[in-house]
Amino acid sequence: MDFLNGAELSQGGCCIFALTSRDRNGSANILLSIAHLPNRFNALESVGAVVTEYGVAYLEGRTIRERAQALIDIAHPDDRASLVQEAKEKKILYLDQIFLEESARLYPADITATYAVKGDLSIRFRAIKPSDEEGMRHLFYRFSDEMVYYRYFHSVSSMPHAIVQEYVNVDWNQVISIVGLVGEEGKGRIIAEARFIIIPSSPFAEIVFVVDEAYQGFGIASFLYKMLIRLAKEKGVKGFMAEVLFSNIGAMKIFRKGDLPVKARLETGFNRGKRTVKK
Numbered sequence: 001m002d003f004l005n006g007a008e009l010s011q012g013g014c015c016i017f018a019l020t021s022r023d024r025n026g027s028a029n030i031l032l033s034i035a036h037l038p039n040r041f042n043a044l045e046s047v048g049a050v051v052t053e054y055g056v057a058y059l060e061g062r063t064i065r066e067r068a069q070a071l072i073d074i075a076h077p078d079d080r081a082s083l084v085q086e087a088k089e090k091k092i093l094y095l096d097q098i099f100l101e102e103s104a105r106l107y108p109a110d111i112t113a114t115y116a117v118k119g120d121l122s123i124r125f126r127a128i129k130p131s132d133e134e135g136m137r138h139l140f141y142r143f144s145d146e147m148v149y150y151r152y153f154h155s156v157s158s159m160p161h162a163i164v165q166e167y168v169n170v171d172w173n174q175v176i177s178i179v180g181l182v183g184e185e186g187k188g189r190i191i192a193e194a195r196f197i198i199i200p201s202s203p204f205a206e207i208v209f210v211v212d213e214a215y216q217g218f219g220i221a222s223f224l225y226k227m228l229i230r231l232a233k234e235k236g237v238k239g240f241m242a243e244v245l246f247s248n249i250g251a252m253k254i255f256r257k258g259d260l261p262v263k264a265r266l267e268t269g270f271n272r273g274k275r276t277v278k279k
Contacts (some may be wrong), residue, residue: 058186
């Protein structure tokens with residue numbers, strides 16, 4: 001306990017538990033409960049982060065549901081479906097919680113980047129995770145009414161669990177989604193999200209992105225746009241399509257200042273644009 005207290009009391013200290021997602025016998029190390037096991041560590045509030053070969057689950061300051069989602073994210077992919085089901089039965093997760101089993105094996109952990117804005121401000125980018133549900137919900141509630149209209153083309157007053165979970169649980173065969181975070185690792189917040197969705201039976205993908213209004217004007221959207229272009233080429237996508245309100249001048253500037261040729265036409269107040277990824 002002295003060791004743990006020292007980590008907690010030191011400036012920037014954090015207690016980290018590192019383990020493999022499965023033991024030598026192939027049994028899961030991430031479990032719904034360890035109440036039946038001997039030699040338990042009971043000071044759960046002292047656990048700042050848990051690390052496996054599948055990532056890091058930051059637990060400090062999170063609710064039980066958020067902790068469960070974070071730990072499931074770093075469990076072995078073959079164990080996650082059962083963990084989700086068990087957590088539903090114990091009412092730790094919502095009964096309608098989505099889990100895309102195939103996507104658990106396809107998570108693109110190699111999608112990472114850092115963008116220095118100015119001074120000591122930097123943005124960390126990675127692929128979205130199911131445990132980002134609350135972070136994406138908080139991002140939405142920081143939007144102004146104008147920003148909401150630019151993104152959804154109509155007024156949206158709330159963002160319930162049922163909708164947000166569909167957004168953060170993506171099919172990596174069809175969708176690439178990147179989030180941008182600021183702040184201390186594990187305690188930061190999502191300030192941007194961009195994605196493209198491959199259109200069935202088409203060489204094109206639909207592109208959408210949002211940036212927290214407090215961080216607009218720093219080139220974050222342009223940086224995300226370039227990331228999506230690179231990732232789209234790797235997927236064999238030939239171009240992007242997007243619907244943009246005519247009054248959304250900022251979005252049109254990003255597209256026109258990009259490295260791709262742009263074609264746009266006005267339809268009932270919308271700019272329907274097409275950007276070619278590969279000539």
